[in-house]
Amino acid sequence: MPPLRRRRTRSSAPGSVIENQRRKFLVPFVGPAFLFYTLLFVLPAIGAVWVSLHKWAGSGPMEFVGLRNYERVINDSQFQAAFVNTLLLLFVAGTAIFVLAFALTMVLRTMWGRSAVRSIIFFPHLINALVFGVLAGFLFNPTGLVNTALGWFGVDNPPLWLAKENIFPLIMATVIFTTTGYYTTIIMAGVDRIPPYLYEDCALAGATPFQRLWHVVIPLTWDVFGTCAILWTLSSIKIFEIIWVFGGSSGAGIPPVESWTSAVYTYVTAFSGQSTPAFGAATASAVISLLLVSVLVVFLRRVFRREAIEF
Amino acid sequence: MAAATSIHPAMRDKPSVLRSIWIGIIWIAVVLGVALLVWVVIQSFRPTAEILDQPFGLPSEFDVSNWVTAWTQGNFAMATWNSVWVTLVSSVLTILVAVPAAYYLGRVETPLTRGITMYFILGLGVPVQVILIPLFVILNELNLIDSLIGLNLVYIAISMPFTVFLLTAFFRTLPIEVEEAAALDGAGSIKTLILIALPLAKGGILTAFILQVIAHWNETLLALTLMQTPTKYTLPVALIEFVSQQIYTGADYGGTFAGISLVVLPMLAIYVWIGGRLSEGLTVGIGK
Numbered sequence: 001m002p003p004l005r006r007r008r009t010r011s012s013a014p015g016s017v018i019e020n021q022r023r024k025f026l027v028p029f030v031g032p033a034f035l036f037y038t039l040l041f042v043l044p045a046i047g048a049v050w051v052s053l054h055k056w057a058g059s060g061p062m063e064f065v066g067l068r069n070y071e072r073v074i075n076d077s078q079f080q081a082a083f084v085n086t087l088l089l090l091f092v093a094g095t096a097i098f099v100l101a102f103a104l105t106m107v108l109r110t111m112w113g114r115s116a117v118r119s120i121i122f123f124p125h126l127i128n129a130l131v132f133g134v135l136a137g138f139l140f141n142p143t144g145l146v147n148t149a150l151g152w153f154g155v156d157n158p159p160l161w162l163a164k165e166n167i168f169p170l171i172m173a174t175v176i177f178t179t180t181g182y183y184t185t186i187i188m189a190g191v192d193r194i195p196p197y198l199y200e201d202c203a204l205a206g207a208t209p210f211q212r213l214w215h216v217v218i219p220l221t222w223d224v225f226g227t228c229a230i231l232w233t234l235s236s237i238k239i240f241e242i243i244w245v246f247g248g249s250s251g252a253g254i255p256p257v258e259s260w261t262s263a264v265y266t267y268v269t270a271f272s273g274q275s276t277p278a279f280g281a282a283t284a285s286a287v288i289s290l291l292l293v294s295v296l297v298v299f300l301r302r303v304f305r306r307e308a309i310e311f
Numbered sequence: 312m313a314a315a316t317s318i319h320p321a322m323r324d325k326p327s328v329l330r331s332i333w334i335g336i337i338w339i340a341v342v343l344g345v346a347l348l349v350w351v352v353i354q355s356f357r358p359t360a361e362i363l364d365q366p367f368g369l370p371s372e373f374d375v376s377n378w379v380t381a382w383t384q385g386n387f388a389m390a391t392w393n394s395v396w397v398t399l400v401s402s403v404l405t406i407l408v409a410v411p412a413a414y415y416l417g418r419v420e421t422p423l424t425r426g427i428t429m430y431f432i433l434g435l436g437v438p439v440q441v442i443l444i445p446l447f448v449i450l451n452e453l454n455l456i457d458s459l460i461g462l463n464l465v466y467i468a469i470s471m472p473f474t475v476f477l478l479t480a481f482f483r484t485l486p487i488e489v490e491e492a493a494a495l496d497g498a499g500s501i502k503t504l505i506l507i508a509l510p511l512a513k514g515g516i517l518t519a520f521i522l523q524v525i526a527h528w529n530e531t532l533l534a535l536t537l538m539q540t541p542t543k544y545t546l547p548v549a550l551i552e553f554v555s556q557q558i559y560t561g562a563d564y565g566g567t568f569a570g571i572s573l574v575v576l577p578m579l580a581i582y583v584w585i586g587g588r589l590s591e592g593l594t595v596g597i598g599k
Binding site for chain 2: 023024025026028029030032033034036037039040041042043044045047048050051058103104107108111117119120121122123124126127128130131134135138139143144145148177234237238240241244245253262263266267270271279282283286287289290293294297
């Protein structure tokens with residue numbers, strides 16, 4: 001009921017004058033944004049569900065097949081591998097990023113040069129992940145920088161970094177390394193909101209650093225963690241560019257299936273030109289990602305929903 | 312961002328071995344990251360053979376031939392132009408379309424506007440690969456595949472959820488009193504928006520604009536799917552092509568580094584120019 005009461009009090013305030021005047025402007029003000037968004041975003045999203053129920057090569061007749069695309073995709077070993085990789089990025093790389101970001105925040109908080117470090121570790125967020133994928137090729141190829149540097153330390157048999165079985169762990173490590181800074185910046189902004197007097201209280205009460213962390217810092221930044229978890233869920237599911245070029249050019253023009261994510265699976269299934277495009281199956285795999293994201297976001301909001309603590 | 316120039320004594324941690332190790336690791340990672348960026352830019356001025364021979368070397372002379380090759384043969388000139396054009400046009404139009412909508416949704420509170428705001432926010436949760444294929448089909452019908460205009464339209468549409476969300480929240484933080492006074496003085500809604508609200512909202516709008524510039528400059532998957540002839544490629548697509556053609560043409564490290572520099576350096580320039588505002592725009596308001 002609070003919104004209603006608020007509006008009633010407002011109607012006696014001068015705000016109502018403009019509010020009444022403004023209401024007429026719904027269509028000219030909101031209309032263009034609404035149209036763009038509806039026609040080129042919402043409609044395609046609904047269309048995706050429609051396409052995923054058909055067998056379709058992109059041109060020619062569409063054949064309605066019900067849920068058979070989903071069946072096909074789920075039983076496809078390539079999709080399974082890609083989906084497992086997506087889950088690994090989401091949960092394993094995600095956990096690593098959060099643990100590292102939180103640890104970094106704690107260390108950086110009182111460290112000399114913290115503004116400089118904070119500015120630098122945020123920057124990778126502005127770079128196309130494509131660049132990290134290409135650079136990995138120069139760093140990790142057999143005669144690349146990493147092996148050259150290892151050679152100085154007498155390592156003569158470095159691992160085959162870019163071998164099929166090593167490429168995905170290396171991608172995860174690259175993602176962790178280039179993404180942690182962004183989340184550190186966000187968590188730092190949250191921790192910075194904690195007023196210093198609470199730290200004084202801790203000092204006076206003789207709290208150990210761990211107690212301070214557990215009873216003050218984490219509760220007061222809980223909502224920021226929730227936001228970060230949702231941001232990571234949304235962005236990790238889209239990871240594509242870095243995989244597409246990781247390690248430089250591969251012979252086939254598409255990356256080895258060991259490194260695919262479900263976004264790569266969608267693109268390859270529809271557009272690679274390697275086989276007949278299967279728009280239905282490709283879209284079905286994308287819709288499965290959407291379902292995963294939706295479930296996770298609802299779940300995360302549940303977990304992190306809590307009255308914000310006023311301070 | 313209250314920069315803690317002096318740290319309150321109660322907040323200071325006791326020095327410990329673990330902490331020193333952490334600080335060491337942080338500085339090593341930061342220095343390596345910066346060094347890598349510097350290395351890429353430096354290597355773009357060295358011939359490929361030299362880079363292969365001595366990956367850590369410095370240029371023996373200031374050799375711009377990589378840049379010339381990348382610019383002329385690697386299609387990067389056209390791609391840079393396309394990227395600049397698409398990025399600027401779509402970002403400007405995104406803001407022009409989103410600002411009035413966000414202003415309205417932030418100022419008028421009815422069940423309808425709450426519903427519309429929610430409708431926009433839901434889009435934040437849809438990964439781009441979901442709309443990829445239907446968009447391809449729709450643009451194909453409209454003859455807008457392989458068209459920079461088509462790409463612009465798509466970029467504007469996919470930017471709506473975030474931009475409207477960000478700016479609506481921003482307009483809500485602005486004081487309404489001045490606008491009320493203007494309204495009482497007889498200014499209409501459009502006049503109030505342009506003369507009163509926009510000047511107050513300049514900072515937030517600039518942040519939203521820059522965030523769009525960054526997003527559109529780096530967007531890859533849609534451009535890769537929708538742009539099909541080399542003259543229409545944007546920079547990320549041109550870079551992918553350049554890298555994948557090296558299986559046939561042989562490694563061209565210097566050219567690749569020039570391409571990477573083209574993708575990265577404009578972002579660095581923006582960051583140096585306006586960085587503080589950006590990290591604030593991306594972090595302040597989060598968790599509210």
